[in-house]
Amino acid sequence: MKKVLMACVLTLSLAACAQPGGGGYGGGYGGGYGGGSGPMISKQTGGAVLGGVGGAVAGSQFGKGKGQLAMTAVGTLLGAFLGSEVGSSLDRADQTYANQAGQQAFESARAGQSIAWNNPDSGHGGVVTPTRTYEQAPGQFCREYQQTVVVGGQEQRSFGTACRQPDGSWKVVN
Numbered sequence: 765m766k767k768v769l770m771a772c773v774l775t776l777s778l779a780a781c782a783q784p785g786g787g788g789y790g791g792g793y794g795g796g797y798g799g800g801s802g803p804m805i806s807k808q809t810g811g812a813v814l815g816g817v818g819g820a821v822a823g824s825q826f827g828k829g830k831g832q833l834a835m836t837a838v839g840t841l842l843g844a845f846l847g848s849e850v851g852s853s854l855d856r857a858d859q860t861y862a863n864q865a866g867q868q869a870f871e872s873a874r875a876g877q878s879i880a881w882n883n884p885d886s887g888h889g890g891v892v893t894p895t896r897t898y899e900q901a902p903g904q905f906c907r908e909y910q911q912t913v914v915v916g917g918q919e920q921r922s923f924g925t926a927c928r929q930p931d932g933s934w935k936v937v938n
Contacts, residue, residue, distance in 0.1 A: 858883050862913070866892045870907050870926050870934035888915045900927060
C-alpha cells in the first residue's frame with residue numbers, strides 16, 4: 765500500500781507540471797475554448813492522473829522488494845502516458861465536431877444563422893454564427909463570426925475571422 769501511495773504522489777506530481785487548461789478545448793477553427801474563472805484540468809491531464817494511478821496499482825502486483833517498486837514506477841509512467849493519450853483523443857473529438865460546424869457555417873450559413881455542434885460522447889457542444897462577409901482582396905472572401913461553446917455547463921464566447929483558402933477550405937486568421 766505504501767508503494768501505491770508513493771506512485772500516486774509521483775503521478776500527481778507529474779500532472780502538476782501540466783499547464784492549466786493545456787490540451788483543453790483550444791486549437792480547432794476558433795481556438796481558445798478553455799478559459800473561465802480559474803485553472804481547468806483538461807481531459808488529457810485527468811486521463812494521465814487516472815491512468816497513472818491505475819498503472820501504479822497494476823504494477824505493484826508484480827515483483828518483490830526493489831523489483832516491485834520498479835514495476836510500480838513503470839506501471840505509473842505507462843498508465844499516465846496511455847491515460848493522457850486517451851484524454852487527448854477525446855479533446856480532438858470535440859474539436860472535430862466544432863471544426864465541421866465551423867466549415868459548414870463559413871461555407872453556407874447566411875449572416876446571423878447559427879450552425880450547432882454536439883459531441884454525444886462528451887456532452888460538449890456549441891454554435892458558430894457568421895456575422896459579416898467581406899472581400900479582403902480580389903477573390904479572397906472572409907467571414908467574421910461568433911462562437912459559443914459549452915463545456916461542463918460553462919459557456920464560453922469568442923469572436924474571430926476566417927478566410928477562404930485557395931483549396932476552398934476556410935482558415936481562422938484571428
